[in-house]
Amino acid sequence: xxxxxxxxxxxxxxxxxxxxxxxxxxxxxxxxxxxxxxxxxxxxxxxxxxxxxxxxxxxxxxxxxxxxxxxxxxxxxxxxxxxxxxxxxxxxxxxxxxxxxxxxxxxxxxxxxxxxxxxxxxxxxxxxxxxxxxxxxxxxxxxxxxxxxxxxxxxxxxxxxxxxxxxxxxxxxxxxxxxxxxxxxxxxxxxxxxxxxxxxxxxxxxxxxxxxxxxxxxxxxxxxxxxxxxxxxxxxxxxxxxxxxxxxxxxxxxxxxxxxxxxxxxxxxxxxxxxxxxxxxxx
Amino acid sequence: xxxxxxxxxxxxxxxxxxxxxxxxxxxxxxxxxxxxxxxxxxxxxxxxxxxxxxxxxxxxxxxxxxxxxxxxxxxxxxxxxxxxxxxxxxxxxxxxxxxxxxxxxxxxxxxxxxxxxxxxxxxxxxxxxxxxxxxxxxxxxxxxxxxxxxxxxxxxxxxxxxxxxxxxxxxxxxxxxxxxxxxxxxxxxxxxxxxxxxxxxxxxxxxxxxxxxxxxxxxxxxxxxxxxxxxxxxxxxxxxxxxxxxxxxxxx
Ligand SMILES: Nc1ncnc2c1ncn2[C@@H]1O[C@H](COP(=O)(O)OP(=O)(O)O)[C@@H](O)[C@H]1O
Ligand SMILES: [Mg+2]
Numbered sequence: 001x002x003x004x005x006x007x008x009x010x011x012x013x014x015x016x017x018x019x020x021x022x023x024x025x026x027x028x029x030x031x032x033x034x035x036x037x038x039x040x041x042x043x044x045x046x047x048x049x050x051x052x053x054x055x056x057x058x059x060x061x062x063x064x065x066x067x068x069x070x071x072x073x074x075x076x077x078x079x080x081x082x083x084x085x086x087x088x089x090x091x092x093x094x095x096x097x098x099x100x101x102x103x104x105x106x107x108x109x110x111x112x113x114x115x116x117x118x119x120x121x122x123x124x125x126x127x128x129x130x131x132x133x134x135x136x137x138x139x140x141x142x143x144x145x146x147x148x149x150x151x152x153x154x155x156x157x158x159x160x161x162x163x164x165x166x167x168x169x170x171x172x173x174x175x176x177x178x179x180x181x182x183x184x185x186x187x188x189x190x191x192x193x194x195x196x197x198x199x200x201x202x203x204x205x206x207x208x209x210x211x212x213x214x215x216x217x218x219x220x221x222x223x224x225x226x227x228x229x230x231x232x233x234x235x236x237x238x239x240x241x242x243x244x245x246x247x248x249x250x251x252x253x254x255x256x257x258x259x260x261x262x263x264x265x266x267x268x269x270x271x272x273x274x275x276x277x278x279x280x281x282x283x
Numbered sequence: 284x285x286x287x288x289x290x291x292x293x294x295x296x297x298x299x300x301x302x303x304x305x306x307x308x309x310x311x312x313x314x315x316x317x318x319x320x321x322x323x324x325x326x327x328x329x330x331x332x333x334x335x336x337x338x339x340x341x342x343x344x345x346x347x348x349x350x351x352x353x354x355x356x357x358x359x360x361x362x363x364x365x366x367x368x369x370x371x372x373x374x375x376x377x378x379x380x381x382x383x384x385x386x387x388x389x390x391x392x393x394x395x396x397x398x399x400x401x402x403x404x405x406x407x408x409x410x411x412x413x414x415x416x417x418x419x420x421x422x423x424x425x426x427x428x429x430x431x432x433x434x435x436x437x438x439x440x441x442x443x444x445x446x447x448x449x450x451x452x453x454x455x456x457x458x459x460x461x462x463x464x465x466x467x468x469x470x471x472x473x474x475x476x477x478x479x480x481x482x483x484x485x486x487x488x489x490x491x492x493x494x495x496x497x498x499x500x501x502x503x504x505x506x507x508x509x510x511x512x513x514x515x516x517x518x519x520x521x522x523x524x525x526x527x528x529x530x531x532x533x534x535x
Contacts, residue, residue, distance in 0.1 A: 174379035174441070177337060178392040178448055179369035188391065193382045 031264060034257035047258060053224050055244070055252040062259055064226050068141075068234035069210055069266070071227060072220065075145025076152055076209040081202055083149065084156030085191075091157070092164040093186055104161075111154035119218030122147040127219060136231035139221030144234075147219055148212060152205035159204065163197025164190055203274035207267060213238040237263045285312035287354075288452065288482045289334065294348035296329055296506075298341070303329050305506040306348075316474060316483040318493035318514065321503035321529070327486045330503075331454040334484070335371040336364050352452070369396060372445030376457040378437035380429035380444075385421055388429045388440060392448035407447050415443040416473050435466025442473065453477065455485045459492065471496050490530055494518050502526045 039047060042060060050061020087107075091100050122143055131138030167190060175185040191198070213236075221233025222243060235243075241256050241263075248256055289311040296304035303326045311317050319327050332338040333346055336357065350357050357367055369392070381388050389408040398404060408425065412418035417439040421432070429440055438458060445453055455474070459467040474483060474496050487493050493500050494514055501511040502523075510517060510526045521527040 170375070170377065170379040171381055173337070173375070174381060175391070176340065177335065177368055177373045178395060178444065179365040179367075180391075180395050181365060184395055188394075189381050189383075 028264065031257055031260045034254055035259075035261035038251065038254035038258045039261065042255070042258070047255075048262070051226060053240075055248065055255065058251065060252075060255040060258075062237065062240070062262065064224050065235055065237045065240045065259065066262070067226055068220070069236040069238070069263075071141050071234060072144045072148060072216065072236055073206060073209045075141055075230075076148030077202065077206060079145050079149025080152040080156055080205055080209075084153050084201070084205070085160050085198060087153070088157045088160035088164060089186055089191075092161055093182060093190070107154050107157050110150070115151065115212060115215040116218070118147050118151055119215035122215060122219035130231065134231045136229075137221055137233060139219055139233050140231045141220070141227060141234055142230045144216055144220045147215055148209045151212065151215065152208050155205045155208060156198075156201045159201030160194070160198050163194040163201070166197070167193050200274065203270065206270060210236075210263075210267065210270070211238060213242050217242060237266075285315065287311070288313040288315075288352065289484075290349075290351040290354075291330075292349040292351075294330075294333065294346070294350065296326065296333060296338070296347075297345040299343045303506050304333070307506075307508045309501060309508055309511055311482060311484060313482055314478060314480075315499060316478055316485060316497040318497035318500040319484065319486045319503060320488070320490055320493050320500060321509075323488070324505075325503040326506040327503050328456050331373060331456055331484065331486065334452070334454060335368050335373055337368070337373070339364060369448045370450055371452045371454065372448070372450035373454040374438070374441050374445060374456065374458045376460045378434065378441045378461075380432065380437050380440055382430060383428070384426045385429045385432070385440065386425040388444050389447050392444060396448060408443075411443040411446040412440075414446055414473070414477065415439040416469055416476075417443055433466075435462050435469065438462060438466070438470060439473065442470070446477075450481065452482045452484070455483065455487075457486050457488060460488065467492075490518070502529060504529070 047060060047062060048066065049063055050059065051063045052059045052061050053064065087103075091103060095103070123139075126143050126146060127138035127140075129138075130136070130140055130143050134140075134142065171189050171193060172185055175189045176182070180188070216236050217239045220235065220239065222235045222239055223233040224235050224240075225232075227234045237259055241259055244252070245256050287310045291307055291309045294304055294307040295302060303324075307330070319330070321327055329338070332341070333350060334352075334357075338344050338346060346358065352367075352371070355362070381391060383391075386405075386408055389411060390404040393404055393407055398407070409418060409422075412421065417436060420436060421427075421440075429437065432440060438461075442453075442458075459470055462470065471492065474485065477483060485493070485497060497514045499512060500514045500517045502509045502517070502521075502525075504525055510521060510523045512522075517526065518530055521530060
């Protein structure tokens with residue numbers, strides 16, 4: 001009887017595991033089914049490099065959105081990576097237990113805040129500050145970079161902390177015994193040793209930044225144009241889809257699905273690069 | 284009488300409330316190999332960690348008394364611990380190659396202390412690998428990860444690495460406990476070779492090894508220094524009954 005129940009449990013777990021893969025394929029299939037015919041008709045090069053997006057005139061160029069997504073994501077990394085990796089080093093190597101026990105849960109709490117709240121704070125606090133100090137509307141690449149940079153902090157900090165603490169403590173001892181300071185040990189032994197883990201954290205953070213939609217819609221201004229400065233408003237691929245899907249019909253709707261295909265491709269390429277780097281490192 | 288290199292006076296060490304070294308007084312001469320024997324938990328490793336102040340990094344550890352190297356108290360505030368640790372190398376029971384290439388392991392110490400010229404680093408690496416009799420085995424693959432060496436090779440690499448920063452004293456904490464007899468005898472002959480230029484302290488749980496390589500031997504028991512003297516004399520005619528019991532294997 002027990003054996004029977006175990007078999008059932010085992011089989012259903014396998015089923016659940018496979019169904020997640022199936023769901024992934026379903027999503028991909030659904031997006032591609034709607035998007036690919038459009039791309040075949042409109043032409044991929046024109047879609048990717050066109051800089052006007054005017055659905056009313058059947059002009060579908062997503063270059064401004066691609067550039068918007070790249071800038072905002074890069075900006076988030078420029079803000080989030082040094083801050084995140086630095087905080088993780090501090091917490092693991094320099095902070096005492098008491099401080100760590102206060103800060104670590106606070107960081108985890110940061111991950112639980114809904115993105116609309118981040119967007120709200122971005123609009124109410126950060127955007128005016130950017131407007132007053134740098135000009136423009138305040139809804140800009142800079143604003144979005146800072147907000148997204150903070151949003152990806154928990155991911156980067158916790159994965160970096162995990163990979164630093166996973167290193168054998170003897171590395172540190174061996175380095176200190178040669179006359180290295182803690183700081184030299186961190187830079188020359190621990191960070192290189194934890195590199196692949198840290199990289200994985202950065203890629204995950206990047207995935208979160210490129211896929212973030214709600215906060216981005218609220219703080220980038222959503223202007224469809226190729227930005228020329230940090231204080232310009234931009235629209236990302238995710239915002240484009242979310243803003244227009246509600247009312248888009250016919251070919252416009254298909255164009256948005258094609259946009260999703262491109263986004264999907266971006267994320268796949270990013271992840272593949274990450275996996276390649278990580279595999280190469282661990283060899 | 285030989286010059287005194289390390290002088291330990293009234294040394295007491297506590298971890299929290301527990302005293303693990305009790306009022307130890309001893310000298311180590313220049314260019315000698317001193318063995319330390321004794322059952323585990325007798326404070327042998329702790330003594331080594333006191334001599335290069337690795338114990339500074341142990342929370343709750345307290346050291347009283349004096350340790351002087353070349354007549355200078357190493358626990359004065361004016362002493363730079365990083366320079367001290369450069370001068371006093373240590374080899375652990377489990378070899379600890381850093382997760383990088385063989386060459387980078389050897390270049391690590393010199394780089395810390397400001398040497399960046401690659402030619403010079405290669406020179407140092409070769410000399411130290413020769414001194415630890417590892418050169419012939421690795422000369423063609425210095426760029427290989429050090430983690431791929433065998434245990435015995437890793438231990439000799441760690442020894443070579445300790446030599447790269449030109450120490451004066453080298454501490455060995457049961458360096459052969461994980462090695463096969465052939466690797467062990469290589470490490471032992473290297474130690475005898477090193478004696479010409481360095482002062483060595485060797486903790487070993489192998490009394491035969493102590494007898495083979497060391498000039499003098501100290502016997503520790505539960506934090507106390509029971510007896511110290513010429514190795515041959517200590518093993519043939521121990522003065523203390525507890526020493527005799529230990530070397531004849533009557534201890535647990
Ligand atoms: N970091 C530490 N914190 C607390 N107690 C320790 C620590 N290291 C060693 N001890 C204790 O100190 C005593 C002596 O240990 P050790 O110096 O390692 O002895 P040995 O090397 O002779 O085996 C042991 O009882 C051990 O449990
Ligand atoms: Mg020990």
